[in-house]
Amino acid sequence: MPAPAPDHILSTAQDIALWRDELQAQGRRLVFTNGCFDLIHTGHTRYLQQARDLGDALVVALNSDASVKELKGPNRPVNMEEDRAEILRALRSVDAVVVFSEPRATRLIETIRPHVYAKGGDYTEESLNPEERAALKAAGAEIRILPIVEGKSTTSTLKRLACDPSKRTLRIGILGSGEGSNLAALVTAIRESVLEAEIACTITDQPGCGFHSIAKSAGIPALTVDAGTNPKRFPDHAQKEVCEHLQRANVDVVVLAGFMRLIREPVLSAFAGRMINLHPSLLPNHPGSNAVQQALDAGDEESGTTIHLVTAALDAGPVLAQARVPVLPEDDAAALHARIKEKEHGLLVDVLKNWKTLDRTGCP
């Protein structure tokens, strides 16, 4: 049995130094590590267990509240030092906790003289603070860098919390090449608080189109992408640009509202399940271009609009909603399309109103 650690939740450096000498007399090794340990996650617990396994006992030097604030910013720590210490002390891997308020653990290292010093893998032996490294050398401590646990961090926990879809304003990205009536309908619905959302980004391939002027006069980000003059092509560099714009705007959902080029990778994967297209027919009837004219040519008595998720197959992703309109005998394509759009605007607002409850937001 290694000499028992000091009994209390918080130890002093002197307590630990005495204990270290007892361990040394028994031929045992004291491991030392330091950090903030705010909002413990499995990255911490696995790291601490590995550190503990490097010797016979583990002491954690915990950054005081003031030093966490200095290191991580004014909103940290979330848990105060007494709580962070108590949680650490409750872990099987941790034998003692000591709080320190200096920016470096140098003085503690000098007093405690640990046998092993463990540090997380975001450091290398060379990137350790030179002052701390010198103190470790003087104490004869072995330095061990432990692998970092990817994807686990207090910062990402906090990001997930801030991103709670039920509390977050939906961020919409919208792409269009035409008149922009759907964009206008969204702007109005947001302005009138019918839809609680923000249009975080609009993108067009046609700088002169109605869609672009509506975005500009509504004062929302109105971006253009140069996809060349051939409307049938949407080159890779432009796809990438669109993807980056949408990601930078941190959008939850992308709306294709009459965007006349075919979306491919990397946009498809980046927004899989979060990108919708508006199509002026009752899909699966009349996919592709000129859908309204196709319905007239087919002699359909009914037409309408479909909102569906975008996949690699043209106008064939899962249908989320449809609205129907009658085809009237006197209809030409323009008249029928206008009637379809009236329905489409309300349908789009409804789909986006329900988006949060569908939990398809871009939260990490």
Ligand code: GRF
């Ligand atoms: C909509 O009717 C939509 O179904 C189709 O393009 C039209 C876009 O209209 N894909 P607008 O530019 O929003 O007025």
